[in-house]
Amino acid sequence: MLDADLSEVLAPGVSADDVPELSPLLQARGVLGSFISLFRGSDAEVLLRLLVLREIGHEAESPRWTPEGLRQRFAYLDPVKLETVLKRLREHDLLQFGEDGHYRLSDLGRNAVAALSALLQFAAEEDAELGFLTAQLAGLQATGTITPESLGHLLGKLNDLSLHFEDAIASGSEFRIVDARRRLTANGRWLDRGTELLRQLLADSEVDFELARIAQRIGLAQSRLARVDAAFQRALNKIETQRVTLGASGISSSDVAAWLRRRTADALAALLDGACDVAPAPALLAGGHELLDRAEAVLSDEVRRAEADHTLPPPATTDISAAPEVEDLRILEHFTGRLAALGGPAGLGDAVAGGSFGAASYRLSLLALLADGSEASPAEGPIGAFMKLRMGVRFETGLAPVGTDEILAISRGHVAPLTSPED
Secondary structure, X not given: OOOOOHHHOOOOOOOHHHOHHHHHHHHOHHHHHHHHHHHOOOHHXXXXXXXHHHHHHHOOOOOOEOHHHHHHHOOOOOHHHHHHHHHHHHHOOOEEEOOOOOEEEOHHHHHHHHHHHHHHHHHOOOOHHHHHHHHHHHHHHHHOOOOHHHHHHHHHHHHHHHHHHHHHHHHOOHHHHHHHHHHHHHOHHHHHHHHHHHHHHHOOOOOOHHHHHHXXXXXXXXXXXXXXXXXXXXXXXXXXXXXXXXXXXXXXHHHHHHHHHXXXXXXXXXXXXXXXXOOOOOHHHHOHHHHXXXXXXXXXXXXXXXXXXXXXXXXHHOOOOOOOOOOOOHHHHHHHHHHHOOOOOEEHHHHHOOOOHHHHHHHHHHHHHHHHOOOOOOXXXXXXXXXXXXXXXXXXXXXXXXXXXXXXXXXXEEEEEOOOOOO
């Protein structure tokens, strides 16, 4: 029997009679006490009790066992441990020892074995809870003992599945979505079975109002689950548009991610070995005096006022007489005069040398412009006068030595005045 002192767990001034939720549990003290005794202790002790209880309950043709028969059946167990288990099961009304000297399961013990067998059967499948709850409802409906509490368990499981699927879609992870979709498919038959049970339950015009209310909410939850497969497909289509294929190999980013997920932590660490470098620590953050200078500028009222002042300067401070900058074309004008004075052919080095390397480079670029004969040159001004020169410029392969005016060598070629229009 369950003998619990609830005064230690209840708030001061509250008795067990003040908590209606405790009433059904207190009324089932005998059943709860037997189950507590069955599962109390170490893992090895609990497994040993369940093993003995299940094996005794599995014998349907001869449900009664002699002590010698049990010792032979459990010859692989320590005899002392076996006697201890049998004694504990008898003391808590899970096993009975008759006047004929035979062991047999009590009604409570057989119910415990049946419940345990159902749980173990569904444990081999994914989401065993949904299958177990649906099968339990089918049995309760067949016996006419279905309750709002049993329906509430199924509703809670369906809502939990809906939240799990919504989280998978919101995550944007292809693997979570695929796993959730597979989970939905695995539970499809239980959802169909639950829909059939609800249809039969609501077909009864005399069904209890509370049962009908919960059944309708279960129907809504199942409708949401029926539509979630389309949401899975939309999310996967969106991911498909973002998938990257690695060259022409046919391998996508999803394939790489799936391969990495199958690697162990040690294998991933080995892949990263030498692939990542430690980012250097910025040395400027280590200097305290730089931070102090910045802090002083920020905390200074004068600096803050200057930064907050966005007024335009007065007109008197603006120099309105400043003339715009003009390009210095003196080198161009001088070079134009030099070319015009040429009486015959001259090498490129003789034509452009003088002053510095920068001036010579500028003159050589002018000769290249003159060689192109651009028609878009201005008609007036120094540039127009230069482009109107009747000079022929020819560039050849190779370099010619110069050795003066910062010029070591220059491209071979010559420039010469044109004497006739045909030139």
